[in-house]
Amino acid sequence: MVLGSGARLFPEVGQRSAFERTEARETPSGISIHTHRPTGRARFGTFPLDD
Numbered sequence: 001m002v003l004g005s006g007a008r009l010f011p012e013v014g015q016r017s018a019f020e021r022t023e024a025r026e027t028p029s030g031i032s033i034h035t036h037r038p039t040g041r042a043r044f045g046t047f048p049l050d051d
Helices: none
Strands: 017-026 032-041
Touching: none
Parallel strands: none
Antiparallel strands: 017 032
């Protein structure tokens, strides 16, 4: 899931892709940097919600 506003990193049309995190680190000032690589088509399903 990609959230946020501003300039789009990915186009709104086209094939949706799944990603795998390959690296994560935090800078001394507290900024979190995550690196991902595409792993193919995105898969969708349902998530059971508790009542």
